[in-house]
Amino acid sequence: MHAIAIEQQRLVWRKLPAPDSPAAGEVRIRIAWAGVNRADLMQRAGHYPPPPGVTDTPGLEISGTVAEAGPGVESLRPGDRVCALLAGGGYAEDVVVDARQVLPVPDGFGLREAAALPEVFATAWLNLFMEGRLTAGERVLLHAGASGVGTAAIQLCRAFGHPCFVTAGSDRKLEACYKLGAAGGWNRHQGSFVDAVKAWGGADVILDPVGGSYLADNQGVLNADGRLILIGLMGGRHGELDMGRMLMKRQRFIGSTLRAKPPAAKGAILDALLTHVWPRLASGEIQPLIDQTWPIDEAEIAHAHVQRDANIGKVLLSVSGEG
Known part of the structure; x- marks a missing residue:
């Protein structure tokens, strides 16, 4: 072989x-x-x-x-x-x-x-619906929206009635995400996504393959009772966490891997x-x-x-x- x-x-x-x-x-x-x-x-x-x-x-x-x-x-x-x-x-x-x-x-x-x-739809389903426990009408923030997992997750959100906002690395990628059903988007090269996501209504579930460098901003846009699902560490292993905000808004942070x-x-x-x-x-x-x-x-x-x-x-x- x-x-x-x-x-x-x-x-x-x-x-x-x-x-x-x-x-x-x-x-x-x-x-x-x-x-x-x-x-x-x-x-x-x-x-x-x-x-x-x-x-x-x-x-x-x-x-x-x-x-x-x-x-x-x-x-x-x-x-x-x-x-x-x-x-x-x-x-x-x-x-x-x-x-x-x-x-x-x-x-x-x-x-x-x-x-x-298999990998992208299993990852998206596991983290949005099993770990994230999306309920009717909840809003989703997807980082790396044009990736394999991101493009699968956008379509699952559209099919099951969950508005989603994406971040991506170019306007061309954002346009592809909009065609798949993303309701909003932000080019990560234009700075922080926080204001844009807050104006959109915040996120009840965040699917994040970035990690450390996005932690503070993710927490800033996560709604009360929101869930942050960490699936990767492209932005590093360490970040700043406001535990007071986490406590008062009842936020939940979940680490998730599929392979093992x-x-x-x-x-x-x-x-x-x-x-x-x-x-x-x-x-x-x-x-x-x-x-x-x-x-x-x-x-x-x-x-x-x-x-x-x-x-x-x-x-x-x-x-x-x-x-």
Whole structure:
């Protein structure tokens, strides 16, 4: 089997040992496409190692075809076209994964489009609706609105009746967010977003991949009983917190990661997607936004594109080229 190895922070497509045969409850998938996520860049830089027992091969979401089903797997059969949420191993020709982390390709979708779904929609659903516990009409602030997670979250907010305000790094990115359904936006290069978000009405839930440098401003726009969901640290690990404001406004700060959750927890998230999101994908109400694709052996170029913050939506790697 060929897979990407990280060698002195370089991505090398070379022959590596194939994963073991699937155990009880697992399936082997022949990978067609893999999604690129910032977590992959962090792992490559040595800042986000895989959980214990997980392969060093990066890649958190894929699409492909079931090649083999382990004992006890009844819902998936060889030949099924699927997408999957992984803890690692997606930049490869084959992967073995718990069947609970696998979903069918939505009706009308090809494998290319399906690879853009698992990580971003699972992340958005988990943090908006499970951790953030959005209730009817609550307002959402989304940072990095033009990212893969951001573009998924905007569409979920629109579909489920939650006005959202986005921040992004250019007017071009903001325009893309408006087309997806964002109700307001702010170019982060124009300074603090605080006044603009306050004028918009503040936020009941904030989805934040930035962290430290945004903490004070996030707290300043968070409404009473609001929830700040931290999903990344692009702006650093430390920031200033006003605990008096937190106390008086009953604000809640929640740290959230998806990768290390056990298969049962990931399965619960994917079950929710299958029930609430997959029908909207099949109808065309929600669509993945794909920025660019590269062959798997050009993963270096794809990573550089994401590192420059040049993408609007998902970047994908073609492994087999199957559509």
